Amino acid sequence: MLVTELRSALAGEVEDGSAARAMYAQDASNYRHVPLAVVFPRHADDLRTTVRLCHRHGVPITMRGAGTSIAGQALGQGVVVDCSRHLNRILEIDPERRIARVQPGVVLDRLREAAAGHGLTFGPDPSTHSRCTIGGMIGNDACGSHSVAWGRTADNVLALDVLTADGTPLTIDPALPDDGGRGSELAARLRELVDGNLALLRQGFPALPRRVSGYALDALLPENGGNVARALVGTEGTCVLLTEATVRLVPAPAARVLVVAGYADDVAAADAVPHVLPLGPLTVEGMGADLLETLTATGRRPAALDRLPEGDGWLFVEVGGSDPAGALGSAEKLAADLREHTGASIMIATDPAEQKQLWSVREAAAGIATRMPDGSEAWPGWEDAAVPPERLGSYLRGFRDLLARYGLRGFPYGHFGEGCVHVRIDFALTRPEGVARFRDFLRDAADLVVRHGGSLSGEHGDGQARAELLPRMYPPEIIALFEAFKAIWDPQDLLNPGNLVRPRALDADLRFAGPRRELPVTLRYPQDGGSLATATRRCVGVGKCIDASTGVMCPSYMATGEEQHSTRGRARLLFEMMRGEVITDGWRSAEVHEALDLCLACKGCLSDCPVNVDMAAYKAEFLHQHYRGRVRPVSHYSLGYLPLWARLASAGPRLTNAVLGSRLAPLVKRLGGIAAEREVPRFAPATFRRAFRRHRAPGGDRPSVVLWPDTFTNFFAPEVGVAAVRVLEHAGFRVRLPRGPVCCGLTWISTGQLDVARGVLRRSLRALAPDLAEGTPVVGLEPSCLAALRHDAHDLLGPAELDGVDEHALTLAEFLDRHAPDVEWPALDARAITQQHCHQHAVLGRAADDRLLRRIGVDNRTLDSGCCGLAGNFGVERGHYDVSVAAANRRLVPEVTAAEADTLVLADGFSCRTQIGELTGRGSLHLAQVLDRALAASR
Structure with a gap:
């Protein structure tokens, strides 16, 4: 109804x-x-x-x-x-008054970008700043790393437009309106609550910068201006609903410098905080080596970590100035002071790009801390307690002792400048005894933080996680006032019930409890104990995939803005499918199929997601099971079996191309499930293998190297393979091809035909086995194929079958960087932009490519354009064209179109080159072709 x-x-x-x-x-x-x-x-x-x-x-x-x-x-x-879908407008920026009016769904970074044009910013900046909304920040009284300088959200809210629980609109500016109606009635009841409890309100709240737990009723005191708006910030949607907010903007420093101070451990870093604060920092963040160990265990080591100063605990201290010289002077003064008085080792980062890389490690912590270095799971619960900064070192010592007493592990990090510590702990929440330990630990942890004069929450609020523990922090009289305050605004208890007042139990409603179906799986999930259910728990909801401003993840969400097309939305649906209560029909689920249909299988989430969700693998599994024993979409047969059709077409490429270019082309595309708007790539007149057989290799002075003739290079772009041969031979290597036909199986993987893919991979590895056994490197030219060998193959085959692949299967740049660092390359002296293949971004990286381009004098810029949108079979399939083009038009097409005519466009992926050519009319080059150009120019 x-x-x-x-x-x-x-x-x-x-x-x-x-x-x-x-x-x-x-x-x-x-x-x-x-x-x-x-x-x-x-x-x-x-x-x-x-x-x-x-x-x-x-x-x-x-x-x-x-x-x-x-x-x-x-x-x-x-x-x-x-409110994030529609109520997301910035209504006003007033630089003179330094205020902004916003709707609740405005993303923080969009407000900061709008304010930056006036030299202003919104001070609170939680690590989720690229996707968190102002409404959510007001609900939780969010803080972030710069609250040392600019305070919490509560310190930056001037007025609120709200709805009461019955829908009455009110403007609180910052007091309730004297309107003779509902506003006056509420104001009178609040005055009665305050006047009758003055002593209790003045003495019942701990004084510390990060006290977020409970209602901020002390804001209603006369000496605090009777600030109703401030009292409502942090009420977690339990009292009113926000329709608009007026917030304070602050001047943004023109220049910033990051000082990183190294200490023996995170406790020693915490002990140094009281010395740092009088020096006027903008932020003081802390972390320990154990957090970084987790980061490097789950992915490639970020280069920024090599810049950290000596130590196993660090403070990240940011200072600002009116110009770069002033900021640097302040940083150097602070660094000298820390060396002298705290014994810190120091590094100073002035380059904004380097600072961003260092900060990204801290911002990713909420995700990476959910997995221990050994892959075991860790969870929130005791997530963000805060103590007075001068007692932080003592609290951390006690906290680590408490972890040890319970046999638990957790890696503290966070806003050390305000005594706020984040941590994820390896509670065994999937087992009853683990849940019991969870409850006992949280009670003891609450008592520990209260003994240190702290707050159960210093940033994220209480919610169901901590509200039950509030009586350990506040006396019964204060708890009664919380209930009275809630009843004034929401007498029927309809607004977010079970939070803060009369809370649900902290160990009830756990998402790990309840049924879990053991659906059959075919992939190995080596990082998740062989369990898809465990794999779907990787998604902890931090929402980096709904940041549509940068990165590869998640191109379909960037195009549609719908939750079901985000990595998180898909992971939630798979989780519920495995549970079987809301999504009830298992592998036959239409809901899951619809959500995964627009997944490009770009693998961006594998690297961009802080917990390395691999939605491409989960999609392959789902399609495999969904169509088991059933007729598949026709595109699975046409595009999934592309290597087979390409081999057949190579017997008569001219005839095939004539058909594809004739009036029969629309019929061919319709019968093949191919988008009518797509141009079908033409087959090369001769394959790369055929051209190589006619090639007479010169004698080289280096060992042999095997060049992998992938389907795309062999049948569609043999010129890339020919260029690679010339480049490798210039470096002195003897090039040979595998002894038999090889294929990575990617087209079968991406269409969920995993049994076929497994067989194809095994046959290919048998052909490579003698070379791998001898330690002969195998160079792959197509990033997606090489990524399939180095990553996807581990989901399909056992470790023994992949012996040597990870070590010896290399990109062209990796191979030359590792095995021919001494080769002289002619200078090309050119400018270039690079569209990085998303599988290379996710699995392989391109550090070696960048080094090689610099060696030949190419001034290259790798685009922050995300996936090209074609993504193998995705953008070719009927029904996907609009999303495919939207993904390309977001950044890639404008960048390529705007590039000067003499700027080289680099794209190692065949899909990327195809998309660029079709949408811009501009040609693009593989790295092998760029190196070959440099060689040709020197002849």
């Missing part, structure tokens, strides 16, 4: 299907609550109507921003309201 009324009354969307309910059943916490429906209000009137209808039906309502809440505040069993 309610959902029907909402649909008829709202301009925005109302979704109550199993897919929406599954995706919104979790946030970034340990908890799970399946909502009745999800509402996306189009404007404030929609939100008011939603509140009034929920009030009439007695249905709870929960506001949700980016869904990154770690304590469970973004979950509800009634109606969940997501």
Whole structure:
């Protein structure tokens, strides 16, 4: 009944299907609550109507921003309201008054970008700044790394436009309006609450910069201006619903310098914090070596880590100035002081790009800390306690002792300048005894932080995770005042019930509890104990995949903006499929199939996701199981079997090309499930293998190297292979091809035909076995094929079958960088832009490519363009063309179109070169062709 009324009354969307309910059943916490429906209000009137209808039906309502809440505040069993889709406008920037008016769904970074044009910024900046919303920040009183300088969200909110639980609109500026109506009534009740409890309110709250737990009722005191707006910040959607906010903007330093100070460990770093604070830093962040060990265990080692000064614990201290020289002078003065008085080892980063790389390590911590170096899982729960900064070292010692006493592991890090510590702990939440230990540990941890004069939460709020523990921090009289304050605003307890007041148990509703189906799987999931269910738990909801501004992940979300097309949304659906309650039909699920249909299998999530979710592998598994014993889409036969059709076409390439260029082409595309808008690539007149057989190799003075003749190079772009042979022979190597036909099986993997892929891989590895056994390097020219060998093959085959592949299968740049560092290369002296293949980005990296390009004098810029959008078979399949082109048009096409005519366009991937050519009319080159050009120019 309610959902029907909402649909008829709202301009925005109302979704109550199993897919929406599954995706919104979790946030970034340990908890799970399946909502009745999800509402996306189009404007404030929609939100008011939603509140009034929920009030009439007695249905709870929960506001949700980016869904990154770690304590469970973004979950509800009634109606969940997501403002990020439509209520996301910046209404005003007033640089004179230094204020901004925004709707609740505005993403923090969009506000900061708009303010930056006036030399201003919004001070609070949590690590999720690229996707968290202002509404969510107000709900949780978010802080971030710069609160040392600019305070919490509560310190930067000037006025709120809100709705009460019955839908009454109010403007709180910062006091309630004296309107003779609801505003006056609420103001009178709040005055009564304050006047009757002055002594309690003045003495019952600990004084520390990061006290976020509980309601900030002391903001209502006369000496604090009776600031109702400030008291409502951090109420976690339990008192009012936000429709608009007026926030303070602060001058942004013109220049910033990062000082990294190294200490013996994180505790020693914490002990140094009281000495740092009087020096006027903008931020003081801390972390230990154990966190970095986790980072490097789950992926490639970021180059920025090699710049860290000596130590096993670090403080990241940022200082600002009106110009670079002034900022550097302040940094050098601070560095000298820390060396002298705290014994720190020091490095100073002035380059903004280097600073960004260093900060990215800290910002990724919320994700990487969810896995231990050995791959075991870690969870939030005791996520962000805060103590006075001068007691932080003592607290950390006690906390590490407490972990040891419980036999638990966790890696503290966080906002050391304000005594706030983040940590994920390896609670065994999938087992009853682990849940019992979880509860006991949290009670003891709460007592530890209270003994240090701290707050249970210093940033993320209480939610279900900590609200039950509030009586350990506050006396019963304060807890009673919290209940009274909530009742003034929401007497029916409809706004986010179970949080803060009369809370749900901290060990109830855990998302790990409940049923789990043992669906058959065919991939090995070597990093997840062979379990897809464990693999889907990798997604902890931090939401980096919904940052549409940068990176490879997630191109379909960047194109559509819909949760089901994000890595997180797909992971949630797979999780619920394995659970079997909301998504009930297992591998036959239409909801999961729809969400995965627009997954480009680009593997961007494998590297860009902080916890290395591999949605491309999960999609392959799903398609394999979904179509087991059933007729597949025709594109799976046409494009999935491309290596076979290419081999057949090579017997008569001219005839094949004539058909593809004739009036029969539309019929061929329709029969093959190919998008009508696509140009089908033409087959080369002669294959690379045939050209190589006619080639007379010169004698080289170096060992042999095997060149992998992938399908795309062999049948479509043999000129790339020919160029690679010339380059390798110039370096003195004797080039040979594998003894038999080889294929990585990628086209079968991407279409979910995993049994075929496994067989193809085994046959190829048998052909390579003698070379690998001898330690002969194998050079791959197509990044996706090489990535399949180095990564996907581990999901399909056992370690013994892949002996030598990871070590000896290399890109052309990796091979030359490793085996021919002394080769002289002629200078090309050119400018270039590079579209990096997404599989290379995710699996292989391109550090060697960059070094090689510098050696030949190419001034190269690798584009932050993400996936080209073609992505192998994806962009060729019928129904995917619009998303494919939208992904390319986001950055790639404008960059290539704007490049000067003499700027080289580099793209090692055949898909990338095809997409660039089709959408821009511009040719692009493989690295082998660029090196070959340099050789030709010197002849």
